[in-house]
Amino acid sequence: MLYGKYFSIHLKSQMQYKTSFFLTVAGQFLTSFFAFLSICFLLGRFRQVDGFTFAEILLCFAVVLMAFSLAECFARGFDTFSSVISNGEFDRILVRPRNEIFQVLASRIEFSRIGRLAQAIIVITYAIPASGVSWTFDKIITLIFMLISGCAIFSGLFLIYASFCFFTTEGLEFMNMFTDGGREFGSYPLSIYGEGVLKFFTYVIPTALFQYYPFLYLTGRSGNIIYMFLPLAGILFLVPCYCFWRFGLRHYKSTGS
Amino acid sequence: MIELRNICKTFRVAKRNAGFGEALKALFRKEYTYVQALKNVSFSIGDGEMIGYIGPNGAGKSSTIKIMSGILTPDSGECVINGLTPWKNRKEHVRHIGVVFGQRSQLWWDVPVIDSFELIRDIYKVDGARYKRNLDELVAMLDLAEIVRTPARQLSLGQRMRCEIAASLLHDPAILFLDEPTIGLDAVSKIAVRTFIKRINKERKTTVILTTHDMQDIEALTERILLLGRGQILLDGSLSDLKKRISEYKTITLDYISGYFQETEGISLQSKIDGHAVFRIDTKMISVSDAISHLSRSADISDISVVGASAEEMVVSLYEEFKI
Amino acid sequence: MKQYLSLFRIRFTNNLQYRAAAYAGVATQFFWGFMELLLYRAFYRSDSANFPMDFAQLSSYIWLQQAFLTLFMVWYLDSEIMQTITNGNIAYELSRPMDLYSMWFIKNISARLSRAFLRCVPVLLFAAFLPKPYSLSLPHDFPAFALFLITSVLALFTVVSFCMLVYISTFYTMSPIGIRVVASSLMEFLSGAIIPLPFLPDGIRRIVDLTPFASMQNLPLRIYSGNIAGAEMVRGILLQIFWLLTMLLIGRLWMKKTLKKVVIQGG
Numbered sequence A: 001m002l003y004g005k006y007f008s009i010h011l012k013s014q015m016q017y018k019t020s021f022f023l024t025v026a027g028q029f030l031t032s033f034f035a036f037l038s039i040c041f042l043l044g045r046f047r048q049v050d051g052f053t054f055a056e057i058l059l060c061f062a063v064v065l066m067a068f069s070l071a072e073c074f075a076r077g078f079d080t081f082s083s084v085i086s087n088g089e090f091d092r093i094l095v096r097p098r099n100e101i102f103q104v105l106a107s108r109i110e111f112s113r114i115g116r117l118a119q120a121i122i123v124i125t126y127a128i129p130a131s132g133v134s135w136t137f138d139k140i141i142t143l144i145f146m147l148i149s150g151c152a153i154f155s156g157l158f159l160i161y162a163s164f165c166f167f168t169t170e171g172l173e174f175m176n177m178f179t180d181g182g183r184e185f186g187s188y189p190l191s192i193y194g195e196g197v198l199k200f201f202t203y204v205i206p207t208a209l210f211q212y213y214p215f216l217y218l219t220g221r222s223g224n225i226i227y228m229f230l231p232l233a234g235i236l237f238l239v240p241c242y243c244f245w246r247f248g249l250r251h252y253k254s255t256g257s
Numbered sequence B: 001m002i003e004l005r006n007i008c009k010t011f012r013v014a015k016r017n018a019g020f021g022e023a024l025k026a027l028f029r030k031e032y033t034y035v036q037a038l039k040n041v042s043f044s045i046g047d048g049e050m051i052g053y054i055g056p057n058g059a060g061k062s063s064t065i066k067i068m069s070g071i072l073t074p075d076s077g078e079c080v081i082n083g084l085t086p087w088k089n090r091k092e093h094v095r096h097i098g099v100v101f102g103q104r105s106q107l108w109w110d111v112p113v114i115d116s117f118e119l120i121r122d123i124y125k126v127d128g129a130r131y132k133r134n135l136d137e138l139v140a141m142l143d144l145a146e147i148v149r150t151p152a153r154q155l156s157l158g159q160r161m162r163c164e165i166a167a168s169l170l171h172d173p174a175i176l177f178l179d180e181p182t183i184g185l186d187a188v189s190k191i192a193v194r195t196f197i198k199r200i201n202k203e204r205k206t207t208v209i210l211t212t213h214d215m216q217d218i219e220a221l222t223e224r225i226l227l228l229g230r231g232q233i234l235l236d237g238s239l240s241d242l243k244k245r246i247s248e249y250k251t252i253t254l255d256y257i258s259g260y261f262q263e264t265e266g267i268s269l270q271s272k273i274d275g276h277a278v279f280r281i282d283t284k285m286i287s288v289s290d291a292i293s294h295l296s297r298s299a300d301i302s303d304i305s306v307v308g309a310s311a312e313e314m315v316v317s318l319y320e321e322f323k324i
Numbered sequence C: 001m002k003q004y005l006s007l008f009r010i011r012f013t014n015n016l017q018y019r020a021a022a023y024a025g026v027a028t029q030f031f032w033g034f035m036e037l038l039l040y041r042a043f044y045r046s047d048s049a050n051f052p053m054d055f056a057q058l059s060s061y062i063w064l065q066q067a068f069l070t071l072f073m074v075w076y077l078d079s080e081i082m083q084t085i086t087n088g089n090i091a092y093e094l095s096r097p098m099d100l101y102s103m104w105f106i107k108n109i110s111a112r113l114s115r116a117f118l119r120c121v122p123v124l125l126f127a128a129f130l131p132k133p134y135s136l137s138l139p140h141d142f143p144a145f146a147l148f149l150i151t152s153v154l155a156l157f158t159v160v161s162f163c164m165l166v167y168i169s170t171f172y173t174m175s176p177i178g179i180r181v182v183a184s185s186l187m188e189f190l191s192g193a194i195i196p197l198p199f200l201p202d203g204i205r206r207i208v209d210l211t212p213f214a215s216m217q218n219l220p221l222r223i224y225s226g227n228i229a230g231a232e233m234v235r236g237i238l239l240q241i242f243w244l245l246t247m248l249l250i251g252r253l254w255m256k257k258t259l260k261k262v263v264i265q266g267g
Helices: A002-014 A018-046 A054-074 A081-086 A089-094 A100-107 A111-130 A137-165 A172-177 A180-185 A195-203 A207-211 A213-218 A226-235 A238-255 B020-026 B061-069 B090-094 B113-123 B128-142 B157-169 B187-203 B215-221 B239-245 B288-298 B311-322 C002-016 C019-046 C055-067 C079-086 C090-094 C100-128 C142-173 C178-190 C202-210 C218-225 C230-265
Strands: B002-014 B032-045 B050-054 B076-081 B097-101 B175-179 B207-211 B224-229 B232-238 B249-259 B267-273 B276-282 B299-308
Touching: A002 A100, A002 A111, A002 B113, A018 A054, A018 A111, A018 C019, A018 C178, A054 A111, A054 A137, A054 A180, A054 A207, A054 A213, A081 A089, A081 A100, A081 A137, A089 A100, A089 B097, A100 A238, A137 A172, A137 A180, A137 A207, A137 A213, A137 A226, A137 A238, A172 A180, A172 C019, A180 C019, A195 A207, A207 A213, A207 A226, A213 A226, B002 B061, B032 B061, B032 B076, B032 B232, B050 B061, B050 B187, B050 B215, B061 B076, B061 B175, B061 B207, B097 B157, B113 B157, B128 B157, B128 B187, B157 B175, B157 B187, B187 B207, B187 B215, B207 B215, B215 B311, B224 B239, B224 B311, B232 B239, B232 B311, B239 B311, B249 B288, B249 B311, B267 B288, B276 B288, B288 B299, C002 C100, C019 C055, C019 C100, C055 C100, C055 C218, C079 C100, C079 C142, C100 C142, C100 C230, C142 C218, C142 C230, C202 C230, C218 C230
Parallel strands: B050 B207, B050 B224, B097 B175, B175 B207
Antiparallel strands: B002 B032, B002 B076, B224 B232, B249 B276, B249 B299, B267 B276
16 A cells, blocks of 8 residues: 555654664653653642542543654644645645645654653553543443544644645644643643633534543543544544645645745 | 646735834734736647746746646636646646656655655556566666665765656656756766756657756757746747847957956947956947957957857847846 | 844844744743643642642742743754754854854843743733733732842843753764753753642652752742742752852853864864
8 A cells, every 4th residue: 555655665764863763752752751740740749630530630641642642643744744835845745646635644654753652551551450440341442432533633633734834834833732732731631621621622622522521431420422422523623624724725726835 | 738828827925124123013014015927928838849948037937837737726827738737637637747846856865766766656556567667768778777776865966866857757757847957966967867858858759848047958958948037938939049049149258467448339348357358249230350359459468269159148148138 | 242232133133023923922822821720720629738839829930931931941952053063064153253152142042032022021911911810910029029030030041051051062962853852851841841840749849949950940930929038049049040150160161172172173
């Protein structure tokens, strides 16, 4: 498959720079380690927050971190889209007889992101038993849905950022509010920030659909089976993102670079 | 068959002003100017033709190339290339074109060139046998056998450009767009690239559109020239016609010890540094021998040479003539 | 002196050009401060007894931290300077009639000031008008405010003198990425940018307070918010001055030694 070919060429290419790779992986691991450490210190001091225990928070943190690192690993092309446009790579993409989104996805596969992923996996292996969740089949499925949906939603946010790049490359750091912010503040169940924030992250950017409602189901705080399937609704977020991309692409084609 | 009719394109450009006060103002209000990049550009190019596309920077050359590649949508006008409109049928259209951007490589930097070739083969879905045949041919013609297993980052600019051109031809495109292909290359590589392009055009009947500032490229390769200036096609003609047109000009270069030059009818001073002066002679107004006499009366000449117009000068005079 | 001023002015103007970036930065900082305060509010709700400072103090701390984010952030390293080191253009820099250490010091400071200038005012204004206790409140007396200003300036110099050490170390590692990637999150954590230092467990906190990182933003922010006063504050200020002078001294000596080496080897 064509994506597989890109995958192996990226791998070959990045493996040429072993030291840099391992340093980046280490850096990634450390950054998320300090996020983990903050949770440890804060929960160590306060014991619990809004009724959520330390292990439950860790579970939430690990899910969000994992979803984010997977999205970063595979949708990095959109996350770094401003450079794809500015160095002419996108024009090269337009001159190839393949779908543009596919090509952008394939243009960047960053393996060093496994640093964060590794951190998430370590945390989740602790959190899964410690959180007190009774891991029946439906709970496991919920967790899987949460991961897939989170990955899709973060990718959707990257896609929105990339679409903005068609119009301007300045001032787009506001998107960090939702991507990095979504990851940092999403480490805690979104309800602790209050009604307004929860509503925003349910109806505008559906982070809560993968991180909060199914989490309630997971930890037994709610028996509502719909919550188990809400992550799948969150995946639909990709639809408006895609529409915005097409709008941006049309604009790019009519104004050049 | 490439046909453009009345293509128009206008761009909106933000103004940026210098200085502290302006920068502060710009925080609150943005100003724009409108630039008409292309005004009713029309031309047609037949299959297998090789044309040189010239003009000063900012004249609109890259915009037309982008329109023909399908990257840019014009404001109005038509463009039909082998039955397709580039920006409307992008995927179908780009299957049959190859593009070489002089300064931006399509090769992967850290893996052997052959890996990039294979990826391109897969992107264009070139079947195995055809790929092998093309690859062998291109490797032989461009002398790539020794470098094809080296990563692009270890190649010299000349070697990289040869690989670049090979990469753009692996899928047998009917049309090849070359944007500054010889820029930065040493003399030997330039000749190699030119010979190859000429051969491809002759043997495979590939239509070649060459955008360049290097006039020797033009002289070596193209017969037909399109001159684009201020968004319009100012000239569409053959190179030999153009040369005849400006063969009225000759350049006299001389080294002198001391002297003062008076400008006369037909003699214009192009440059004068440290005892070395260059003049342009309009042979319609003054003969070469008269010009030489006049100049030797003005200065104590130690060396003198007379040269006919080069392609470079031809273009300069064209630019002057059209005021671009 | 004039040279320093014009160098400063050029970099400052350059940074002002990026209007949209400024707006976006401000919005991001509102959001961040806002969300952080909501997070700590949730902790306060759960267990206010263990809260190491008044909530109102925390609000001032967080808003000031956000407003001056780009001023105090440890990992801002001028990429121009990094490139000059790694590609050997150091020769050009050395041929100018300014002492290299001071030149780079000024470059770093002016870049920080211009980035912070645009963003801090809107954030400060917005934060001042929020309902208590989420707002940025005024310091409770003038001496506290004066000390805040003084220690802020010292903090800025401390951060930059630390950056100078990183620049110089790059001469030896020759890689702009290396140390940065691994150490940047550690430095941010230690300076209190990830969670305010008062929230760290006591044992760890005592150690971190002794490092130069505690003097980089933590000290002035605590002085302003009133979280630190009296003898403890004086101790903190003395420690800050100590670290600043130490790093300046080490920096200058080290640079001298390094440049000698560079000149001998030819870059």
